[in-house]
Amino acid sequence: MDPATPPADPAPQGSAEGRRPGHLYRQVAAHLAAHPDQVLKVGEITTAIAARSGGAVFEALKKMAAAGYATHRTGPHRFQITQAGIDAAGSMPPPATRPPRSGGSGTRRRQPVPRPNGDLYFPRKLAGATDVDVLRRLRDKRIPVLLYGPPGTGKTALVEAAFPDLLTVAGTGDTVVEDFLGSFIPLPDGGFEFVYGPLVVAMRKGRALLVDDATLIPPKVLAVLYPAMDGRRVITIPGYRNERVEAVDGFYVIAGHNPGVHGAILTEALASRFDVHIEVTTDWDLARHLGVPAPAVQAAITLNADLAAGRVGWAPQLRELLGFTRVRKTLGLPAAVANLAGRAPEDDREQVLAALRQQFGTDITALTLGKQR
Structure with a gap:
């Protein structure tokens, strides 16, 4: 074993890592995202987030690197978040498909x-x-x-x-x-x-x-x-x-x-x-994995069903949903919802607003300039 590799100790019973699947991963991702310009050692991250297992932190980091959410350097092991990792907003990467058993059919999911x-x-x-x-x-x-x-x-x-x-x-x-x-x-x-x-x-x-x-x-x-x-x-x-x-x-x-x-x-x-x-249709599961909030995904699914039925002429796809996520992180959720409504063509605006209101439960209008402050 590489002496620089942290021991892969299991998370202690009752620890946060053991109780909540993905909790440690999100902690690790959040710490890297808070230091986007730094290349951090495994031990530094473990100490910073007060994790009990350096091995568990290392496994989370390797999972990020495999998904393209972080770069992995060795001698010693160091990690830095990528733009894709920042855009993912701490969401777990899409799960890898297990390789088929001997004699079976199927394929292993490719890496990004x-x-x-x-x-x-x-x-x-x-x-x-x-x-x-x-x-x-x-x-x-x-x-x-x-x-x-x-x-x-x-x-x-x-x-x-x-x-x-x-x-x-x-x-x-x-x-x-x-x-x-x-x-x-x-x-x-x-x-x-x-x-x-x-x-x-x-x-x-x-x-x-x-x-x-x-x-x-x-x-x-x-x-x-x-x-x-x-x-x-x-x-x-x-x-x-x-x-x-x-x-x-x-x-x-x-x-x-x-x-x-x-x-x-x-x-x-x-x-x-x-x-x-x-x-080629929008991959809703991928949208969720990339950090798009569930209500936005559900509103998009509803509107795409209306699009297929000919009730509307426009519905948000993956491009608009990823834009929604970026605006939310920059301006907040209300502005992101209002902006998504404003991206709809005028003829479809009311149906889009209705779908968004159903999911977000707020009074939504298209993003518009207000009075002088």
Whole structure:
């Protein structure tokens, strides 16, 4: 055993650690969160929170590190909270799924996967595996995927977690062919240089390309993708000497679609290019694990049921719930609830207010400036 490793003594009978599952973990997380700029030793944390077992504290710290909520340094063992740990607000990480018994079926839950911005993505179950694993397997077989669901459910986060080499085209009604292929840019000396677009770069370097909000892009523009996705895997660049571009191994196209968003049209030509269509909905259990208060989650579940039934046109998803949590920690619960109400479109405001009032039991209005103080 590493001499620097604290002994894994069991918590004494009747101690706080033994009586309340998760109590010690929350104490440890709160102490790290109160000292975000410090790298703390296990013994320092044990003393600071008056814990009876250094081993139990060490186990809690290792659990935080495994979830990405803390960094773990050795020689001696030291820990520092991460931004994800601060955002989790002391909530226990999602429980790991036990590995299957010999001869059984199932998979071990993957650890959280970092995204390029440093945030963590928690993989979800899909087709007997995890969503991250499934997307990687589909890429290996060159099977394109269309992800669809309301904005804010985590479609982009999933793709970023699955493919670290990802390039992205953010689709809008103003997206043009040059946004895929490239265009000339002016140089300081007065000349021009052609800069290749993300589609060309992805094809030549074997990278993944996400076409986000693909159904907002005019169909004539999207047609530039089709020869790159089919058996030819070749395109030309009309605006640059009709240069021929061939895709190398690893090149992959995945797209996102937000049904119900104004202007989003899923044409048959586009839908048929993607062999796999995956619906992405909000993970309510993950929202709870990330520190979203239960009443906010329940209000969101109610409103999403109304959304599915066509009674409202908007409902908060994971993105809005995580924003709710950040506002609550900064401005307090009443302001966070009022802000969530204010994020609803005007046509759906009353239904959203009713759902929030039912859960929080207070007089709620949208966040609005008051009189001068």
